[in-house]
Amino acid sequence: MRLSGKTTIITGAGSGIGRATALRFAEEGARVLVLELDHENGQSVVNEIEQMGGTAAFYQLDVSNWKQVEDVFGDIDAKYSNIDVLYNNAAVFWGEKDAAIDELDVEVLEQIIKINLFGTMYCSKAVIPLLKKRQGGSIIHTSSSCGIIGVPNCDAYSASKGGIISLTRSMAVEYGPDGIRTNCIAPAAIHTPMIYESDLNKDTFDEQEFLSKGTPLRKWGRSEDISNIALFLASDESSYMNGAILVADGGITIS
Numbered sequence: 001m002r003l004s005g006k007t008t009i010i011t012g013a014g015s016g017i018g019r020a021t022a023l024r025f026a027e028e029g030a031r032v033l034v035l036e037l038d039h040e041n042g043q044s045v046v047n048e049i050e051q052m053g054g055t056a057a058f059y060q061l062d063v064s065n066w067k068q069v070e071d072v073f074g075d076i077d078a079k080y081s082n083i084d085v086l087y088n089n090a091a092v093f094w095g096e097k098d099a100a101i102d103e104l105d106v107e108v109l110e111q112i113i114k115i116n117l118f119g120t121m122y123c124s125k126a127v128i129p130l131l132k133k134r135q136g137g138s139i140i141h142t143s144s145s146c147g148i149i150g151v152p153n154c155d156a157y158s159a160s161k162g163g164i165i166s167l168t169r170s171m172a173v174e175y176g177p178d179g180i181r182t183n184c185i186a187p188a189a190i191h192t193p194m195i196y197e198s199d200l201n202k203d204t205f206d207e208q209e210f211l212s213k214g215t216p217l218r219k220w221g222r223s224e225d226i227s228n229i230a231l232f233l234a235s236d237e238s239s240y241m242n243g244a245i246l247v248a249d250g251g252i253t254i255s
């Protein structure tokens with residue numbers, strides 16, 4: 001029980017990596033607050049955790065809406081005495097609409113940055129007073145290989161994920177003295193619903209070619225490969241880690 005007695009918040013916990021992490025945190029004894037835009041998926045994760053004998057609650061939230069974020073975190077503050085962990089996982093990757101900057105629709109550009117980068121900043125802004133009150137905690141951000149290397153045709157997504165790496169470092173320095181650790185996971189090629197937004201959906205995509213040439217480990221990652229890292233960062237086992245960017249991509253960014 002590596003998270004016994006801890007209260008954890010996970011955004012985008014209704015699908016993929018967020019869902020797997022919600023179940024993993026619950027298995028390890030945490031209370032899990034599921035913050036998710038999709039009502040049905042978010043509530044079903046809570047039901048699953050309760051069926052396992054765990055404790056969870058669902059909040060419907062659009063992370064890109066500051067007023068909603070403020071209200072949800074205000075409610076959480078009033079209901080729970082201590083918040084220990086915030087996992088900023090919610091994001092969108094819109095393969096069809098994202099593009100090279102000169103072709104990018106300005107409204108799409110603004111929406112992607114607002115959900116991915118502002119959403120992470122809004123939830124961080126809202127949780128800091130709660131963590132300062134208990135004099136510590138762990139914040140986990142989510143970047144991507146696109147925040148580290150250049151990837152064509154997704155300039156808005158890449159910029160949002162690069163911004164999250166910088167935010168990780170500035171928050172680590174800013175809030176380290178308060179005992180609040182901020183770290184970041186940078187995944188790639190994790191087999192979740194999100195990857196169907198990528199080239200995988202196109203007739204021209206050759207999966208064997210991608211796995212044999214693009215990924216040194218020659219396989220897709222699983223959501224559990226990321227939730228294990230999130231568990232480590234959420235737990236006291238990583239108590240001296242602050243400002244780290246943990247890349248989990250089968251080696252894609254170094255090949």
Ligand SMILES: NC(=O)c1ccc[n+]([C@@H]2O[C@H](COP(=O)([O-])OP(=O)(O)OC[C@H]3O[C@@H](n4cnc5c(N)ncnc54)[C@H](O)[C@@H]3O)[C@@H](O)[C@H]2O)c1
Nearest residue numbers: 012015016017037062063090091144187188189190192194
């Ligand atoms: N799957 C990959 O290969 C991969 C690679 C790099 C980075 N990531 C990152 O990992 C994280 C999880 O991705 P995933 O693959 O599990 O994707 P996913 O699409 O399966 O899950 C994302 C979740 O975020 C929720 N969400 C979207 N917009 C939201 C909003 N405005 N407010 C609240 N919730 C919202 C969705 O409803 C969904 O449940 C994301 O930050 C993503 O950018 C994933």
